[in-house]
Amino acid sequence: MGVVLPDQIGENVELFRSVYRKHHLSGQIFLAHKANRSSALLRGLVTTEAGVDVASLGELQHALGCGFGPERVMATGPKSPEFLWPAARTGATIGLDSPAELDQLAALVRIQGLPRVRVLLRLSGFEPSGVKVLTRRSRFGIPIGELDAVLKTVGRYDHAVELTGVAYHLDTTSPAEKAVALEGCLMALEECRGRGLAPRAVDIGGGFGVNYLADHAQWERYTTELANAVLGRCPPLTWGGHHYGLRDEDGTLRGALGLYPAYRPVAGERYLDDLLSRPATAFGGRELATLLLEHLYDLYAEPGRRPGLAVRAQPCSRGRPVARHADLTRSRCPENGMDAGPDAECEEKIGKGGRKKDPRDYLHAYPPRRPRPRARQPVWTRCRTASGSHRLRPRRPPAPRAQ
Numbered sequence: 383m384g385v386v387l388p389d390q391i392g393e394n395v396e397l398f399r400s401v402y403r404k405h406h407l408s409g410q411i412f413l414a415h416k417a418n419r420s421s422a423l424l425r426g427l428v429t430t431e432a433g434v435d436v437a438s439l440g441e442l443q444h445a446l447g448c449g450f451g452p453e454r455v456m457a458t459g460p461k462s463p464e465f466l467w468p469a470a471r472t473g474a475t476i477g478l479d480s481p482a483e484l485d486q487l488a489a490l491v492r493i494q495g496l497p498r499v500r501v502l503l504r505l506s507g508f509e510p511s512g513v514k515v516l517t518r519r520s521r522f523g524i525p526i527g528e529l530d531a532v533l534k535t536v537g538r539y540d541h542a543v544e545l546t547g548v549a550y551h552l553d554t555t556s557p558a559e560k561a562v563a564l565e566g567c568l569m570a571l572e573e574c575r576g577r578g579l580a581p582r583a584v585d586i587g588g589g590f591g592v593n594y595l596a597d598h599a600q601w602e603r604y605t606t607e608l609a610n611a612v613l614g615r616c617p618p619l620t621w622g623g624h625h626y627g628l629r630d631e632d633g634t635l636r637g638a639l640g641l642y643p644a645y646r647p648v649a650g651e652r653y654l655d656d657l658l659s660r661p662a663t664a665f666g667g668r669e670l671a672t673l674l675l676e677h678l679y680d681l682y683a684e685p686g687r688r689p690g691l692a693v694r695a696q697p698c699s700r701g702r703p704v705a706r707h708a709d710l711t712r713s714r715c716p717e718n719g720m721d722a723g724p725d726a727e728c729e730e731k732i733g734k735g736g737r738k739k740d741p742r743d744y745l746h747a748y749p750p751r752r753p754r755p756r757a758r759q760p761v762w763t764r765c766r767t768a769s770g771s772h773r774l775r776p777r778r779p780p781a782p783r784a785q
């Protein structure tokens with residue numbers, strides 16, 4: 383059961399918009415469908431000025447069915463031909479993640495005689511220009527080192543695609559890493575303009591976070607208890623005793639906690655404000671927001687996570703339903719723990735044996751599992767049949783001993 387608050391969504395959009403206003407920036411806010419998949423939420427969202435970021439055919443169909451026009455749809459994620467064609471046909475903006483996707487799209491436009499498609503190039507692998515910032519490789523986007531080659535291809539496909547901007551989406555909570563990426567995007571836009579292209583937007587993806595806890599001590603207590611459980615000082619407190627990256631090496635705690643921080647005082651619109659207020663080293667330390675404004679670039683953002691509650695009820699031994707799991711982050715397919723799109727799509731993914739994500743990758747507060755009693759396996763013994771051949775039969779349990 384998912385508990386969602388559709389009336390809240392307009393307020394969330396407005397909070398993000400207030401940061402745009404504060405920095406005098408224009409541009410669109412695309413809420414990520416994967417974290418806001420409920421039809422009630424989409425119907426609430428369609429009455430606002432925001433758009434939606436879709437990452438599959440099911441999500442695109444759902445958004446269009448809830449009343450979003452293509453100018454309010456951003457198509458990102460892996461592009462199967464079934465997803466790419468309707469995205470291009472309807473006129474959504476497409477975020478490209480590889481040169482292969484660009485080739486595929488250009489071929490589609492040519493063969494099907496489609497109108498020119500608006501595209502963003504999603505980039506990754508940005509290097510800091512000043513102080514060293516440790517950055518992790520992003521799963522999303524074209525390595526920045528390949529920008530030159532990709533821009534040449536964009537130039538060749540000018541009849542098929544219109545480059546409207548560049549983008550990034552980083553799988554990190556670090557604003558310093560995001561600032562490096564935003565600065566890198568500003569440099570990439572300069573590069574585009576130097577080649578006679580006219581991009582006008584930077585899409586900074588999602589990852590603004592949500593603060594789920596009232597005070598820091600709650601989070602400290604949880605992580606301390608998790609460490610104690612890893613060290614075997616108390617019973618496991620996660621599903622399957624999952625350690626979230628920690629390990630016990632001869633009584634010493636090692637590893638790094640790979641968990642979404644549930645306590646985040648700077649989250650959501652405050653995170654966006656913090657990011658935009660950071661200095662860009664390559665541009666003389668000027669604020670990122672100032673640079674966007676001076677170049678009259680539009681800012682696109684794709685906030686995803688929202689506070690909410692998903693409860694799965696399972697009958698307990700006495701036949702009463704009990705709350706088995708509470709996920710405060712997003713809606714997931716109950717069968718495989720994947721971010722679930724509309725139900726039909728979720729079933730489709732399971733049916734096709736799609737990527738099964740380990741639900742333990744997420745922040746779930748599962749009660750410890752009770753081990754199930756194992757059915758006793760028969761022990762087999764070889765015996766001779768009447769025809770003289772051999773066959774296997776279960777060995778008889780030994781007769782109880784006489785007292």
Ligand SMILES: Cc1ncc(COP(=O)(O)O)c(C=O)c1O
Nearest residue numbers: 414551588589590684685686687
């Ligand atoms: C392209 C894209 N945009 C936005 C989001 C939303 O991210 P978050 O929920 O961390 O804000 C995601 C989530 O994976 C994403 O892949």
